[in-house]
Amino acid sequence: MGNCQPTIVPYEDFDVMKDIKAIRKACKGFGTDEQAIIDILANRGAFQRQEIKQAYCDKYDDLVDVLKSELTGNFEKAIIAMLDTPLVYAVKELRKAMKGAGTDEDVLVEILCTATNEDIAMFKECYFQVHERDLEADIEGDTSGDVRKLLTALMQGERDESYEVDEELAEQDATALFEAGEGGFGTDESTFSHILASRNYLQLQATFKAYEQLSGTEILDAIQNETSGTLKKCYVALVRVAKNPQLYFARRLNKAMKGAGTDEDTLIRIIVCRAEFDLETIKDLYLEKYDVSLKDALRDECGGDFKRLLLAICH
Structure with a gap:
């Protein structure tokens, strides 16, 4: 719908060997050079980040393990999220929302109610590949009543996606x-x-x-x-x-920063996942609706490397 502008596009002068050497250097010695990691990962498309992850693994170590041992907190969470494709990250979030006691309904609602038919088909396939479980069965087992009926209907992926109005x-x-x-x-x-x-x-x-x-x-x-x-x-x-899907995400971001405490998981999920699709458009709508830029809101709410990373993804 509408004109969807991403903030992250594939990097033109991509050189995977150069990137993995720079990341390795950033993680070696005393302390970690977080800015170097931000500069690389926030400026590479999702599939380029996959190549970096694979090449690093082939040449040195498992990049996820390396970064987990070097980084902490929300910064670590966001960087690790960026090393999955948006699709794989979304199905991990779906699983996390349903695992254990209680269900994080907000996450299910945000991911499933904004999905296209194609998204739904990809979620089902990817969920099975990653978790060896059936997404529909998990949703049915985790919800009840009218919510279950509605989500099950959405999971059929049968919405009319034409632009005809009757x-x-x-x-x-x-x-x-x-x-x-x-x-x-x-x-x-x-x-x-x-x-x-x-x-x-x-x-x-x-x-x-x-x-x-x-x-x-x-x-x-x-x-x-x-x-x-x-x-x-x-x-x-x-x-x-x-x-307006992008306005929906702008509202979610605003809600995640309003009131006491910040919902960093939601910030990570939307900013990392939408960066490749429509984050530029979400930023425009955020400014229009809240009279403050998304970047300024993030500056006020977040700190340290986490803030620097989110601002870099927002460009």
Whole structure:
């Protein structure tokens, strides 16, 4: 959707041997030259970073192990994240969100509700390769009720991805949503789930407009009033993504920095994963919405090498 501008593009004068020697030098001797590591990894595309990881492994040691022993904290987490492709990193995050006691629903919502059909297909395949587990089965085992139904529907990867808008269908869907929610007794979640999981984004935008004309309520307000918990989070995410995926990520970044304490995991996930796709666009929308640049927000919230790395990825 829209014009998606990345902040990280493949480095033109890429020389993998030169890079691995420089990284090795940065890790040798007393103390680590973190800036040298940042300068290289934040300026190489994901597949170039894969080549660096492989070449380092062939010539010296396992690069991940080396960096884990040299680095600490959020800086270490972010650097290690950059040594996976965005796809592999995403499926590791999905697994982490479901492992152990309790589920980190916010991560599931963020990754699955923003995914394209192609993303979903790749997640399933990659999840199996990395974890030797079935992603759909894990999601089903880890969620329940309407949330499970909705995520299972999304996992079919059957959203219409055309740019066609059928005004008549928009009216019908808006009416169905109204009758299932505000206009009815109790909310009929299956109607919401079906429409939000299957229609294309432009079609949904038309439906949201029709909904507002019909009910006098913005669809997000209706969702806030009619639903709760994780289901509400899913619906809000799907509506926001249908309206503007990059603005959805800008909001997530802002939320991760608001209030007491910073949610560094979310910062790492979005900044590292979106750098190759649309982070430049997310930065523009962040500035537009919050009157402060993403870089300035990160400068205020983060410190040390972690801050330097995130700013370098943001360019």
